Structure formats: structure tokens, C-alpha cells
Amino acid sequence: METELTERQKLVLALVIRDYIETAQPVGSVSLVERYKLDFSSATVRNDMVTLTELDYLRQPHTSAGRVPTEEGYRYFVRQLMGHTDLPAPTKRTIIHQFYQAGVDVDRWMHLAASVLAHQAQAASLITAPHPERVVFKHLELIRTHGRQVLMVLVLSGGEVNQQMLSLAEPVSQDQLSAVAQRINQNCAGLAVTAIEGLKQPSDALEQDILKLVTTEMQRSIRVVAGELYRDGLTHVLAEPEFGERAFARRALRLLEERPLLEDLLSRTVLTDDPGGVQVLIGGEGTWEELRECSVVLARYGAPGLATGTLGVLGPMRMPYGRTISTVRFMAGLLSDLVEDMLTED
Template sequence: MLTPRQQMILGLVIRQYVAQARPVSSRAIVEAYNLPFSPATVRNEMARLEELGYLTHPHTSAGRVPTDLGYRYFVQRLLGETALSPAEERMIRHQFYQAQREMGQWLRLAASTLARTVRTVSLVTAPRAEQARFRHLELISTRGRLVLLILVLQGGTVQQQMLTLAEPLSQDRLSQTAQRLNDLCTDKTIAEIEAQAHNLPTLEAEVCDLVLEMMRDVESRAIPEVYRDGLTEVLQEPEFTERESAQKLLRLLEEESLLAEVLNEALSPSADGVQVLIGGEGRWEALSHCSMVLARYGIPGTVTGALGVLGPTRMRYGRAISTVRYIADLMTDLVYELFV
């Protein structure tokens, strides 16, 4: 248990280190914040914080830097409530409501706004149905026996596939078949469609089987598309100026399977609010020198996506948390507008 003075000094060391990106000395803390203690007193407290695992010091410096444990204590116990300024919130909200009602544009705007506001790499995934759920079907005659099947799922996923019929059919007949299947299947999951799709006429049964196969294929895709932005800005941070560290970050961002795993586990349906991962939390070695601030957005249990930022552990956590929270709330409102 840290004393109030130790908590204050830990918080000041972290804020100073985040701002200046160099080890923090006891004298610098006293002078920067006009503390009523001597540098020797602060130095003794910093030594104790190092013994407890909250601070460490590089071999070449007398100053201290935070450890992952120190950052975690800061976020959980010392940071307090954070929020963007009303002016920033108005500006961001205006940008989103000026954008076209098109999900791809919103995703790109979310990624660029996160990156610009927090000055880190941003990650945004498109909203996906937690279970594939039927929305709409069209059958379009092309030539002869070939028919284009267009399947739209809740969440906006669109799938297309060619279907070869036993014999040519008119567009009117195809439209009637599509309408009957729309009436049967709208807003239903795979299991719900299977429970009702008994004794269908031959054509409808054939189309329904293909629709179920396409829905299973969508559900089996574990890796969502990830929209990114801000790489140029984060590579200017001192942690990534060396070639080796920059290459590690680039490899991490190219590992979509790893990013999907982190997003899925950190933002499981049971996770509530903004999640902060510091140094990979001992689980993801590739993230050992990075932090992520993440949130889920959308309609819980129906259509959800994820967004967040990734940068060095020396991150402005208050700004990152408030920005991620605000944009997640905006994206949730937009998803409700599209899908409810």
C-alpha cells in the first residue's frame, strides 16, 4: 500500500516522463512542481517506489522511469476521470455527422481522428454481427440458367455467389422466390432458419441451402478487417526511432491474426467500458513495449466492432482513454442509426 506522498510522487514522475521522454530525477520533480520537500526526501521515496516495482532506472541515468506496474497503478488509482474538452467533442461530433451515411467512411474517419487526437496508431474494426443474421436476399437473372444471389446480413456484410439452375427462370419467378425467403428468414440466425426451413419447394430449398452455407462461411472468418492510421506520427516517438524497435512495431501491425486475438479477448462481451492493456499484460510478447487503449462499440449482442489506439507504454493515458471512449460512443450512435 502506497502512502499518499508516494502516490503523489509516482504520479508526478509518470506525468513528467510522459511529457519529456527522459528519466526523471528527484531535483527535477521538486523544481517542476514546487514541492514542499527536499530533493533528498523525494529521492528516498523514489528509491522505495523502485523497491516496490513501480519505478526503475536505466543504467546510464540517475533518473527513474515508470515500470508497467507503475503505469498500471497510475491508470487504475491515480488518473481519475478524464474527458475531452467540450470544444474538441463538438469538433469531432461535427466531423462525423458531416460524413456520408456510409460505414466505410465512418471507419476511416474514426481511425484518422483517433490517430490525430492521441498521436498514436489507431485501430478500428468494422461492426460485425456476433452471429450471422439474415437481412435481405436478391436473385438476379443474368443469362440462361445462371443467377446472381446477393445476400445481405445484419451489420452490412454483403455476399454474392452465382447459382446454376436446373432450367432458366424468369426474373418475376426469381423475385417471388427471393421474397418468400425474405419473409421466412429476415432477422434470423442460422439455427433459426434451419428450424423453419422444412418442406420448401425445390428452388427455395436450393437457394436456402446456399444462403446457410454463405452465412456459415461468414461466421467462420475469425479475422475482421482492421483500419489503421497514425503510423507516421508514432514512429517519431523516441521509443521507435531505432531501426529495430520500428521494425518490431511494423511487424506487429502486419500481424492481423495477433491484433484480432487481442481485440477479441480484451473486448469480450463481458468486458465493460474502456480497456487498457499495458506491456502486453504478460500474455502477448509482441506487445511487451506497447500499450493499447480499447473499447467496443455497437449494439451489444447484435452488431459490434472495436476501436482503440496503440503506442509506447509512455502514453498520455488520460487523453487516450477519453478519446477512445468518446469516439466509441459516437460510433455506437451511428450503428444504431443504421441498423435499428
């Protein structure tokens, strides 16, 4: 088990990680005692280091170089050693300030959140828009725009709005459209997707088509990763020295750019619904080759059971976990409040 470490060994591990995070250089026994004014000698540190190396918490790039944390080392650190840190109050105020001067547009909120997160964590950020977990039909509008083009605006529970353009087979007047919309609104208000599908279908062909589209959209909206994806700060990861090898940097950025990869990552990461819960993925966890040198800090936000989204940060494995985790946690809280606000008095 993990409790076989002495207190001093834990301290050494923590300091090595801390130093390496700062300097990005392998850290040796002598420089460690000097730097942190330890009251035991470098030889002692060396002995502890061999133990830690045998346990696969540390690694040496080559004989006679300093030690570097392994993935396991980081994991142990995050789990046991790090302790809970919280964002300093002034930082919190700064974030809140930046945040609340946006308008009321959800889209802008998300952009801003991504930007703030990326800036604070000095890493790439990603956020999925909040989306309802149980979708209920609220309102439908059909608006004729040009020719046979019709705009369908579908409002679902949780404030989610889908809009989509349709091309009808033949021109229809706005009045006809309004009539269809009205009928559907009366019949379906408050129904979940299954209930709508079970509804006795009316004979009107247009109405039937529209209903089909509505249920399709509702189903699409129920998937885990739905809605828009917001990213920011991609260039931050280029600044890190571990990405001197461009191939690394490309792989990491590709993950953020290609949606299927990202959805895979988000969906395969079982996220607790616990709003304070922040997940830390270190070094791809053996599953994602693209993340070999990276870590991801993820959190779910929103109102559990009603509407949730995901937000996270991607950075180098050598990442200030304490700070990053508390930033992510704090932002998740902020966004949860926002969702809460949107849902009040439903």
C-alpha cells in the first residue's frame, strides 16, 4: 500500500515535484537540500530517492542525472501530498469581476469563461455548454425566412435553445407555419421525448415532419457531450519546454481540435456528479497516447439531474496542480451558479 512511505520520504517526493514543476530540470540531492535548507544531508536524501525510484514515483532520465517525477509520482502527490488549496481571495475577486461584466448571452458567458480559465491556469481550457439531462419540450417557433427556407427554433427545458434551418418541399405561408407551431405547442408542452413519440400522430404531413425533427433534436441534445464546445489558450501549451519536440505539441493540440477525440475523452472519463469534485487525469492514464506528456483537470458543473456541462484544462504533466485544481473548482462553482440562475423558477 501507499502508506509505506516515511514522513521524510513524502517530504522529499513533494519537494522534488515542487522543484521540478518550477524549473523543468531534473533535481539532484545536493541542490535539493541547499534550496530548501533541509536539516538532513544529501546522502540521506539520496537514500530516500532510491526507495522512491524503486516504488516508481521517481525516475532518472539517465544514470547520474537528477530525478524526475513519474506519472505515478504525480498521482501520489495529487492524491496524498498536495492538501486542499483554495484560490486566494483577491484572485477570486478578479475573476468574478471579469466574469460579471459580460452580458446575459450564454454564448458570451462561455467564451469568457474559457478565456478566463485559460488565462488563470496558463494552459488550454475547454468548456462544453450546459445542457439538460432530462429534456422536456417547452416551446417551438417556425419562422419563414427566405423562399422555402424555414427557421425552426426549439426551446427545451433548462433554457437550451436549438435553431435549425429546414428546406420545405414546397412554399408555405407564415400563417400556416404559425398554426402548426401552435398546435404542437399545445399538444407537447412539458412532455419528455418519449412521451412525444408515443403521441397519436396527426394526419397533417407537415406537422408530422416537424414533430419528427423535434424529437430527433431532443434526442441529440440528451447525449453526454452536446452543444457547443468552447476552447481557449491553445497557444499556452506551446510555451512549455516539454513541447520542444513539435510532434508532442501537435498531438496534444490535435486532441483539442478534433471533436471526436475530445468527445471520447470526455465521455470515457466517468465524472462524478458531485459539483465540488475535480478529476485529474495524469499522463493519459495509459489510454490516451496523445496525452503522454499532458495532464487534464476536469470538473462537471451545473445542477445535477437538470443541466450540466463540463469544463477543464489541459496542460503539461508538469503543472501546478494545486493552483489549477482550485481554479477549475472555482470556475465550476461560478458556472454552476449561472446555471442555477437560469433555472430558478422554472
